[in-house]
Amino acid sequence: MGRFADLFLGMLGAEPKKPEKVSEDVRRIMIVKYEDKERYIKEKLHARAHHHPSHVWRNRRWAVLLAVNLLFVVSFWLDIQILEGALTASRFVGFHMVDLNSALHVMLAHKHIIVNLFIGTFTVFLLWVMLGGRTFCSWVCPYHLVAELTEKIHLALVKRKWVTDHEFHRGTRTVFWALFAVMSFVTGYTIFETLSPTGILSRALIYGPGLALGWVFLLLLFEVFWSRRAWCRYICPIGLTYGVVGAISPLRVSYRVEHCFHEGDCRKVCLVPHVLDVTIKGRASEASMGLGPDCTRCGLCVDACPTGALRYEVKGLSQLL
């Protein structure tokens, strides 16, 4: 099977595999890298010493996330009508935009698609095909931001050994995706929306808070005390929907094995660390590789990497430039 299929199955829950074939380039890179052990260690320490941990991409991302969500809020509150609606469906200066997962569930439950719904869905589909589907998660979803903040509490508690992270099987999300889809189709109710913290938070910001925030709070408690980023990692079907949509996206984070010291700083900060399995020594098969569809393009690894082995890339464009 090709790497694309492996990455796709990895998103659905399969364990990352060791490569069957390693390219000549990578073989050469690895030989050169480890030829002189002393030089290698020296270079590594040098890179560490000169690495000033930055939060450039995180800050940019938070700014974008806040800007998008606040644009919804001010559009309504100040009646400036730039971005009307909520994250589930909206109008951007009059053009329909419909969240792909919400649209899918309305279509499954209602079994009827009107023109506006189709237009809005298709527009958003194209947008995220271009920008990398799960980019939605880390650059737009308001739950991602609050979960990212409470994750810090979780990690602090883990460090003090007061809590441990209980992992679930990553395939659970695929099961949820299928179950929610079947439930929408069979019952005729968009059942997932009852729980979706993305919709709940977006509406709470725009139309005012409600009891539903209590559910979001419980979710966050679960993530702090029981399982790190559980909703995004193991449950949320929105992430999988966008992951599938962005599978062929040209915008991605790419990995260059040549610059990597295989220390794993990136995997520690990652929401979906399995996409970074390629950074484990012996896992890279090409000199430059994309991280795959489950990557949310959040850039935490780009910020964390001391050597620049991980960076944003627009496929095809870098060759042109």
Next chain:
Amino acid sequence: MSAPDTNDKAAPKRPPVSLEKARKARRKFIRSAGLTAGVIGLSLLGYIPVLDARAPRLRPPGALDEADFLASCIKCGQCVQVCPVSAIRLGDLTDGFGIGVPYIDAREQACDFSCDAVQCILACPTGALTYTKPDFLPVRHGAALAQAPVLKAKAQDPEPTLNLKERFGLARLARPEACLAVQGRGFSGQARGPAFKGRMRYVEVDRWQPIALRDHPYERELCDLCVTECPIENAIAMESFTGADGVARFRPVVGEQCVGCGVCEMVCPAEPAAIVVDAQAVWKEG
């Protein structure tokens, strides 16, 4: 349960897995199954308020029948944003599957059609609110309006009707004994008192800008607010009748043109309202 007793029969290919590893994997699987059951179970709790439909919600004009409405609404609130009197609110967690779905609390703020064009329908991206129902959805008996409703505010316009084919509720004199007209009494002052925040459009004050009900006091010898303030023509009228005491009295009678907007319920000075709108109710002959 099924201990791996594969001594020499079926284990030639698979690498030996340590007992600890196998136990961890099994725990993880059970934990994941538990998470799945738990979250799906929680999501199904949303059925309770939906099945417990003792008090159906008054939906915005043009809403599909309740089950179809819940299925097709994408919970974005664009209808909320365009309503000039802020009549539309969104359901909360206690509405179950109706979370984020728009409804109107007519007593607090009724839809008075001050937008003229039923903007909420225009704003809906999924057709949950619609001018024209798709063919495959049936129209409930008594839900269809016999004629296009004429909006009093537009009566002088070349096109005075509202683009609305079905009613979304039906008014009913629920407590005739509390009705001021039935009691033969008049009304003067603010219909709902000084603290009431509801708004309405009065064409004689401003064609487009709704004002607060409390800023528009009334003076009536016989209370007929539900009839005069009704935005639809021929939807409600005062009729005379002979009371139990043999005295000639008047009472409001709801006609077939009633669309269920709830303005009568909002303006009714009796507390609680003598006339109410029954959400999702249909017209019954006789």
